[in-house]
Amino acid sequence: MxxxxxxxxxxxxxxxxxxxxxxxxxxxxxxxxxxxxxxxxxxxxxxxxxxxxxxxxxxxxxxxxxxxxxxxxxxxxxxxxxxxxGFKRNGSITVALTEERKEEIYRQAAMARAFGVEVHEISNERVAELYPHLNVEDVKGAVHLPLDGQGxxxxxxxxxxxxxxxxxxxxxxxxxxxxxxxxxxxxxxxxxxxxxxxxxxxxxxxxxxxxxxxxxxxxxxxxxxxxxxHACEHFYIVTESIDGLTQLPVLRVPDECAYYKEDAGKILLGAFEPNAKPWAMKGIPDTFEFDQLPEDFDHFEPILEAACERMPMLAEAGIHTFFNGPESFTPxxxxxxxxxxxxxxxxxxxxxxxxxxxxxxxxxxxxxxxxxxxxxxxxxxxxxxxxMQPFQGNKQYLFERSKETLGLLYADHFPFRQKATARGVRRTPFHHHLKENGGVFGEIAGWERANWFAREGQTPEYEYSWKRQNFFDNVAEEHNAIRTNVGMYDMSSFGKIRVEGPDACAFMNYIGGGQYDVPVGKIVYTQFLNSRAGIEADVTVTRMSETAYLVVTPAATRLADETWMRRNQGNFDVVITDVTAGEGVLAVMGPNARKLLQMVSPNDFSNEVNPFGTAQEIELGMGLARVHRVTYVGELGWEIYVSSDMAGHAFEVLHEAGQDLGLKLCGMHMMDTCRIEKGFRHFGHDITAEDHVLEAGLGFAVKTDKPDFIGRDAVLRKKEEGLKNRLLQFKLTDAEPLLYHNEPVIRDGEIVGYLCSGSYGHHLGAAVGLGYVPCEGETAAEVLASTYEIDVMGTRVKAEASLKPMYDPKSERVKV
CATH class of the missing domain: 3.50.50.60 (FAD/NAD(P)-binding domain)
Incomplete structure (x- = not known):
């Protein structure tokens, strides 16, 4: 051509x-x-x-x-x-038919205000004014976004x-x-x-x-x-013209899986049904162009029946078009x-x-x-x-998962909600041990992870809610065990990337903000920065030998972090290898962690031999392991790395010995409640590629006396210019409300930001969150002198603010 x-x-x-x-x-x-x-x-x-x-x-x-x-x-x-x-700002309305959905949409409304989006919680009377054709008898709550539109x-x-x-x-x-x-x-x-x-x-x-x-x-x-x-079938109908129908807002009724759009005197009714129909498992026909898929009225009928109750005029309107077309959905x-x-x-x-x-x-x-x-x-x-993980390109996986993901658009977006389809793909070496002991599993990056442990006689399943869920007390007990005794949890899903070669030390010192020219066995907590000193990765790096390092990353970002390293490898003579599956990892944490390890190993775990931030090879039971003395929960503890072939033995030895100490098996939810009390950052929420490492309060991990590393100039500039934001820790003064993330932060009566993460501080006795607050030209003392509140579902709740961790601010407990 x-x-x-x-x-x-x-x-x-x-x-x-x-x-x-x-x-x-x-x-x-x-x-x-x-x-x-x-x-x-x-x-x-x-x-x-x-x-x-x-x-x-x-x-x-x-x-x-x-x-x-x-x-x-x-x-x-x-x-x-x-x-x-055809773009017009005709607004949108979302209505809730249950109290749970009402809390969801009201929390979304609070979030919208933090993001600068105009939003109003409105009464049923106001809904009826804006959408006069709607049956609002059973509506529990509604929100209106006047600047939404259609095109x-x-x-x-x-x-x-x-x-x-x-x-x-x-x-x-x-x-x-x-x-x-x-x-x-x-x-x-x-x-x-x-x-x-x-x-x-x-x-x-x-x-x-x-x-x-x-x-x-x-x-x-x-x-x-x-x-x-994967492509899924997506259904909607368009009515015949309806006399007197004028411009209306877009309407969403997620509890009935339905949305409504008025267009040229007709109503379009669409659905995101709970059980979707994946399409074209064997490939999309080469001739596909402006094609429709076969009608399936039986599949759509429950949506239409509910819609006719919700909007009675639909029962009288003729159907002009019944449409079924494919759209693509991700895992x-x-x-x-x-x-x-x-x-x-x-x-x-x-x-x-x-x-x-x-x-x-x-x-x-x-x-x-x-x-x-x-x-x-x-x-x-x-x-x-x-x-996305490599296995997620598997066609059978995508077919199974896509049945669910379409419907999740309008499902209740409960905190901690887990996917139900395409599960069990990646299991740690301890999976069956944890399941036998009441583990209730969630999934991240395909990994099955025990999030909490059910008591004997308790159904080991999630019961979702916006209030205290059925595992709240279980997590409180796990949290208490970590704070007062000893707990054990599975960290095998965390990424493990080996960096090896003659230039390993030089490469690490270029890609990371820390100092990696350290003795063998030393562990460095560090960030990989971009040119703006934003945080691309939050990792620990252990020097394994003169020419090898082990980089440990969050499970969800292992591929992203490995990719960042490869893209910045340049001419450094190193080999970068994902070794995640090669080792299982058990974390043993709490004041009695040392006592438990001494019961199962002849090695010395004292501060003199194995101080905080160091690793050593040990004997464990009848096998071998490597222990890293670090913590993400703010207590004395070790992460125990054991080759996958000996992982089952290691679990059994530790679990059996721990019975005399009252060892408690713990899950990932506990890890989150403990880390937030300690003010530890969560990558992807509290620290991201656009959060400056100094504003995130992580300057201690950056060593600017090194001559050259990615982001060094931006760190030095920020030191000269001063901070524009500070990451604060907040604790509600009321013990009842729960925090998740994105709740607005109110300083002296004005919204100034939002929480980037939130959880319940079981030891501190209230919900705790982290969030950035603007501070340009202010001292730390001036920032803390203000009055703070957090907007929880439209209610302002007073909060204490701190720059230092509210739990063990001097980190004395981890170094005993």
Whole structure:
């Protein structure tokens, strides 16, 4: 084709709203050699049949920022391109039919205020005024976001495509990418063929972007990248025209799995049903274009029956369209964005879980910023493709998980809610021992982890609530055992990355903020920083030998942290190896931890031989192990690393010996309640890629006397400029309310931020949270002199604030 170049800076694969947005934003950045290839016509996959709901509020501040950007963009596109986007701010209403849902939406409303989104809790009378056709008799609560909106999905995409073309981008339809040519960790170009097979060619390129939507998994395979997503059937109906129907807000009734949109005098009723129907297990037909899937009225009927009760006029309205179309869903209901871990020039923007229209503007903007500068514009951890584990690309796994993820959009979003499908894939060496002893498991990154332990006679299952859940007292007992006696829990899921080679010390000193030229056996708590001194990883590093280190990472970020190390390896002569599965890890923590270890090992665990922050090889029972004296719960303790073949023996020896001491098996929920009392940061919540290491209160872990490490200049600049934010610990003065995260922080009567994490401090006797507070030009004493409150579901609760940990501020307990 004469209008396709032989070479481009970037080839974007897929012409739905996401691909068009990426093209638009790259050309806006001044990239003029941008080529977008669409296999059929623009929007012909999923975009054309999207409902076009455009909400502002998302689960995190940054995702909300991107959603708000999408709205602003769509409002301006028509003037720029001449293509009508149909965007209007008609507002949205969400109603709750249960007290639990009411608490959820009221907590979301409080979060919205912290994120700067206008929101109002409204009465049933006000709901009826805004939506006069609705049956509100059993409505328990409602929230109204007046600036939410809706738009025409296809025209939004076409407007973005036109904007890209106007700035020199090439958007080519009916041109399929048939092959992606690779050399090592880089793509060198793409082969293409016209839809009718009459022409073909090759485009050499510097990078590609996978915006292939429900084909994203397949295109990922072509480019040697893992893009876990699966198509599901998504149902809605459109009524005949209804006399007198005027503009209405978007309405969501999540307890009935339903949403309603008025458009041109008709009502669109859509569903996110609890048990979804995955589609195209054997692949999407090559001819798919603007296609509908077979009707399944029986599947949709329960939704429609409830809707006719909720909105009686629907029972009288004729159905104009019964629609079933596919959309792609990811294992965790968050979309995929960013640089694929397996390759150095393959970018991804796919898997938008039915919120592609409201996400497209912001996602395209963020990805273009990232591609242009080489660095994330802000924390994108929620959607960064590197959070996905390799096994999650398994087709059977995706088929099973996708049955659930569609419905989770409107399910109760209870704290600690666990996925029910596609479980049991990754088990630690201690799994059966923990299960036999009452372990109740959660899942993270595919790992089954004991989160709490049921008592004898107690059903070992979650009973979800926004109030104290059925495990609250169990965790309190586990917490108490760690604080007053001894507890043991499984940490095998944490990532273990071995860095080995002649340049190992130099490499570690370049990639991390700490000092790693330490004696063999020394453990260094540290962060990997980016050029802005934001925190890319929060890890411990143990020197294993003169030429080898073990980096221990959170389970969920193991791949991301390994990828960061590889991308910054440069010419350092090191080998980086994931060794997570090779060792099981048991943490033995509490004032009697030393006593327990002395009962099962002849080795010396005294401060003289094994002080805090050191590791040693030991005999354990009849086997061997390595112990690391560190803690994430703020007590004396050791992490015990044992090869997987001897893990079962190690557990049995420790558990049996511990019976005489009252050893208690503990779970991950206990670890979180203990760490928050100690003010220990949680990566992904309290510390992220956009949180400066000094503002996070972790300056002690950064050694600026080293000549060169990533982020050093930004650390020194911040020391000169002063802090703009400080991370504070808060404890509610009322023992009853619970904190989770994102609750607004109120300083002297004004909202100044929100909690980045929250849990219950069983020893401190109240809920505890961590959150950043602006402090530019202020001393620490001035920050602490203010009065603080936390907004819990619309109620302001007084809170004590501290810069030092409220539990054991001098860390005396860990060093005894």
């Amino acid at each position: 004469a209008d396709l170049p032989n070479k481009a800076r970037v080839v974007i694969i897929g012409g739905g709203v996401i691909g068009c947005s990426v093209a638009y934003h790259l050309t806006k950045k001044g990239w003029n050699d941008v080529v977008l290839l669409e296999r059929k016509q623009l929007t012909s996959g999923t975009t054309w049949h999207a409902a076009g709901l455009i909400a502002q509020l998302r689960a995190t501040a940054n995702m909300t920022k991107l959603a708000k950007y999408s709205q602003e963009l769509y409002g301006e596109l028509e003037a720029e391109t001449g293509v009508a986007t 025409d999905p296809a025209n939004i995409a076409l407007a973005l495509a036109k904007g890209a073309r106007q700035r020199g981008g090439i958007v080519k339809e009916r041109t399929k990418v048939t092959n992606i040519v690779r050399q090592g960790r880089k793509v060198t170009g793409v082969d293409w063929a016209s839809d009718d097979g009459s022409e073909s060619g090759h485009i050499e390129c510097d990078m590609i972007v996978n915006c292939a939507g429900m084909w994203g998994h397949e295109v990922g395979r072509m480019s040697n990248t893992n893009v876990p997503l 965790d209901d968050a979309y995929h964005l960013g640089l694929a871990p397996e390759m150095d020039n393959v970018w991804v923007a796919a898997g938008f879980n039915s919120i592609g229209i409201q996400s497209a503007g912001g996602a395209g903007h963020a990805l273009a910023e990232w591609m242009d500068s080489g660095e994330k514009p802000f924390d994108l951890g929620d959607v960064d493709i590197s959070r």
